[in-house]
Amino acid sequence: MDFKKTKFGRYMNCRVPANKRYQPTEYEHAANCATHAIWILPSMVGGSVLYFLSVDKWHRVAALLYGSGLTGLFLTSTLFHTAAWKISHLRKVEERFHKCDRMAIYFFIAASYSPWLMLRELGPWTYHMRWLIWVMACVGSTYVFFFHERYKLGELLGYVTMGAVPALVILSMVDRAGVCELALGGVFYAVGVAFFKSDGLVPFAHAIWHLFVAVGAGIHYYAIWRYLYLAGPQPQTSR
Template sequence: MNLVRFMNNRVPSNKRYQPTDYEHAANCATHALWVIPSLLGSSVLHFLSEDQWERVSAWLYGAGLTSLFLISTLFHMYNHVLYLSRSVEHCFHMCDRMVIYFFIAASYAPWLNLRELGPWTCHMRFSPLFHSLSLPFSLSLLVSRYKLMELICYTVMGVFPALVILSMPDREGLCELLVGGACYCLGMVFFKSDGLVPFAHAIWHLFVAMGAGVHYYAIYRYLYTPAANQMKTSR
């Protein structure tokens, strides 16, 4: 099978991979499909909220979830359809990378805000959001040159809040969090496989969508359904 139409050659670590037209289209579609479901899912959480903290958490989570798919779609569409200049493309690229940090922090926001934490971690409730805002700006130049550092930063941002969540007396939803995290970790294999596996970046997008879907289910079921709210009230 001739893969030239579906995958370009591998590039050196200090250069950007240029997807084929088919890969570009797949990169756009695999995240564009989830923009509207993210908006609808975020709205559901907002309408199920019963107090201010639940509404704030729903807004933060929804903003992170929707912006991840929306900005990724705009970045890939710009590269594929509307490319005008290198400087504008670089701006889109940096926004696409930075929103990942915000999405990671936003994914943890409902758990850190709405669940009781252990005594040694309660003061770390807002630390993921702080790091999501400060880390990208301090590392943006570094990760654009050293791609391995970029991957390490994503991993650290994803694992650090998980250590806080492990202190929760109520462990309901932990299994789903682990499954979603496993989806992200498996997807990272394809995140760095451009030029080795056809449609590698699009496959990474699908793993991200699966991980986000599992995490959304856990948030909806264990933090926002009537049964979950009744359990929190009875404590």
Template sequence: MVAKDFKRFMNHRAPANSRYKPTCYEHAANCYTHAFLIAPSIVGSALLHRMSDDRWEKITAWIYGMGLCTLFIVSTVFHIVTWKKSHLRTVEHCFHMCDRMVIYFFIAASYAPWLNLRELGPLASHMRWLIWLMAAGGTIYVFLYHENFQQWQVIAGDFESLWNFTNCGGAIDGKHVRIMPPSKSGSYYYNYKDFFSIILMAIVDTNYEFLFVEKIGRCQMAER
């Protein structure tokens, strides 16, 4: 009986290559738990900065405090957008990337007190800047590789679950857009439909949102 009562708080596991869709209870828990810690993190960061004795301690307190506050603020905004504005896929994806990025830099900031306020050997002292290079490297990896690959996996999973198309990365279509040709262009923009145009190509996902849009100016090239 108790197990059945708790089922409404969590959905079933998502199929392979598909995005898990949290329940309203999960969205609310994510938003409230992150938002609840914003004020304490700001107060704690201010106290750390105020209790610092020298300039180096103040800088370290500022680095750690900024990392902590930014983590909770960005995560709260991301979960609110995911919950209340999930139809804005571009905005949601942007904050999701920022949330991933902030986690990398918070990990680096959390090492700052240990590395900046202790006497380190000649080799260990290089960790003070190496952790920030690693955070930057992790961010670049997320932006260029991981998120893009994961996004295409989710899109392919949506096409399979909703439309029964396997290994589909998007629906593509094109259209001749009628134009007034530039002067002295001759038949450069003339198409087989007997009018001047450019070709607009687009790829959309399962929600009919644009993933890619391309304008092709020379119709002869597009028709080959």
């Protein structure tokens, strides 16, 4: 369906070639900012709730990592989209915000897995994933710093790979409670990628992607809150 020929056409610009950057309309800029800005405060509160529910130092460290990653994702996204909307003529400044936005995604993925890797008993072969996932985040961020927007498909594959590989580790948990929620959240992220790549094809495509991210993050937060913090301390023989 060609939305450009419908009444929704005024809300979006035309599709651009792969080597050019899509320019959102004023409506889309506003939606891109709002759809992540509204989650900054809730994510800060959510991270604080986990911290105060912590029963030992491992719970506290996991809460700080996860809360920081969650808040950082929504904050950097909002700052970038605000810069892209209001100060796009300052290309260097906007580019720095864009890099921070992309780097934050890697650290958000690592932070999302950390509570499970730190607070659940895992198989012995998965022990090193606790630190390896942060190495992956650093490598991904370094890639963004040097090759930002140069190989877009490669960057997208990097996010997908980092999101999928640790999931195989989670499947080795002795206690499988929460796996369904983790899978459901992953489905929202995966489906949202289709909208991430649909600028110029679907009105507010990027804002819709933001909403899928928020829902996926919300489901994962619920799983962490319910199964790792409300449930109290877990046996940690693999630490």
